[in-house]
Amino acid sequence: MSQIPTLPQTKAPYRFMEPLAAYTTFRIGGAAEVFFKPQDIKDLAYFWQNKPHDVDITILGEGSNVLVRDGGIKGVVVHIGRGCDKVEVDGTKIYAQAGASTGKVARMARNAGLSGVEFICGVPGSMGGALVMNAGCYGHELCDILEAVDVIDNTGEIITVDPKTLGFGYRKSNLPEGWLFVAAHLALKAGDKSQVRQAMREINQKRTSSQPLELPNAGSLFKNPEGQKAWQLIQESGCRGLRKGDAQVSEKHSNFFVNLGNATACDMENLAEEVREKVYQKTGTQLEWEVRLLGDR
Numbered sequence: 001m002s003q004i005p006t007l008p009q010t011k012a013p014y015r016f017m018e019p020l021a022a023y024t025t026f027r028i029g030g031a032a033e034v035f036f037k038p039q040d041i042k043d044l045a046y047f048w049q050n051k052p053h054d055v056d057i058t059i060l061g062e063g064s065n066v067l068v069r070d071g072g073i074k075g076v077v078v079h080i081g082r083g084c085d086k087v088e089v090d091g092t093k094i095y096a097q098a099g100a101s102t103g104k105v106a107r108m109a110r111n112a113g114l115s116g117v118e119f120i121c122g123v124p125g126s127m128g129g130a131l132v133m134n135a136g137c138y139g140h141e142l143c144d145i146l147e148a149v150d151v152i153d154n155t156g157e158i159i160t161v162d163p164k165t166l167g168f169g170y171r172k173s174n175l176p177e178g179w180l181f182v183a184a185h186l187a188l189k190a191g192d193k194s195q196v197r198q199a200m201r202e203i204n205q206k207r208t209s210s211q212p213l214e215l216p217n218a219g220s221l222f223k224n225p226e227g228q229k230a231w232q233l234i235q236e237s238g239c240r241g242l243r244k245g246d247a248q249v250s251e252k253h254s255n256f257f258v259n260l261g262n263a264t265a266c267d268m269e270n271l272a273e274e275v276r277e278k279v280y281q282k283t284g285t286q287l288e289w290e291v292r293l294l295g296d297r
């Protein structure tokens with residue numbers, strides 16, 4: 001354990017050496033040295049204003065785009081979830097806090113007869129994670145419907161910023177160092193509730209038929225290179241079904257890597273690197289990780 005300095009007196013308690021596997025969709029990972037799940041956005045802002053400067057801080061949403069290494073994460077892991085998950089509908093606008101699940105936002109939009117955010121029901125995770133990754137699918141991405149974004153800046157102040165200043169691109173955003181996302185303001189269109197419901201149903205059916213949702217995974221492991229599909233390159237390189245320990249390249253979708261039960265982060269990372277190398281040898285394309293690696297080996 002590293003030297004953890006005195007932590008601010010937050011409303012929510014700190015937990016120590018908290019195993020993180022249960023907080024990730026891979027169901028893999030070591031422990032957080034300190035784990036903090038803020039009670040609400042005020043608690044989060046208070047922590048951010050008063051956190052010690054010499055301790056590493058890692059943010060975790062729903063853990064659907066991360067591989068937490070077996071050695072765990074040093075410093076404080078801030079898990080933004082329930083408590084920081086308010087969603088409010090006002091006319092055609094939605095305010096959604098970072099800890100709200102994308103599913104909750106999509107359902108609330110549907111119930112209010114609003115269209116534009118249906119696609120997000122195909123992307124598991126929190127709104128905070130969706131902002132960081134500029135989550136998207138089937139031709140849509142989150143930045144298309146963002147009117148404004150609330151962040152906590154490096155002084156701990158909550159400010160509203162224009163999304164154009166945040167460098168959203170394919171599976172990326174450019175949040176300044178020391179900032180974090182606290183809420184999204186979405187601009188949607190009045191739609192027909194039953195059409196929105198039908199669109200969401202179709203997205204879910206597409207996902208169930210093409211993705212190995214029955215096994216723990218973190219979605220696409222690699223980004224699609226410009227003009228190419230990562231799953232196709234992986235398949236052409238003979239890697240479909242490739243296995244290391246209990247980590248496997250899915251037979252159903254070659255860019256999904258699955259945990260067959262007891263995979264370690266080391267198995268998963270080594271498998272991914274082997275696939276990257278094979279794809280490079282076969283096609284000359286360097287795949288880039290979409291899943292974020294956190295912590296120590």
Ligand SMILES: Cc1cc2nc3c(=O)[nH]c(=O)nc-3n(C[C@H](O)[C@H](O)[C@H](O)COP(=O)(O)OP(=O)(O)OC[C@H]3O[C@@H](n4cnc5c(N)ncnc54)[C@H](O)[C@@H]3O)c2cc1C
Pocket residue numbers: 025058059060061062063064065066080098122123124125126127128129130131132133134135136137179180181182211213217218219220292
């Ligand atoms: C079955 C499956 C299907 C998927 N399909 C898609 C898809 O179609 N399209 C797509 O885009 N993605 C997809 N993904 C990946 C994943 O769902 C998205 O990247 C999602 O937006 C991540 O949200 P999260 O809350 O789980 O983020 P996490 O995995 O918890 O975190 C992701 C990154 O964001 C950082 N972070 C999280 N919250 C904040 C915050 N509030 N402020 C600052 N940093 C933060 C974390 O430190 C980490 O670096 C899929 C995943 C799964 C498991």
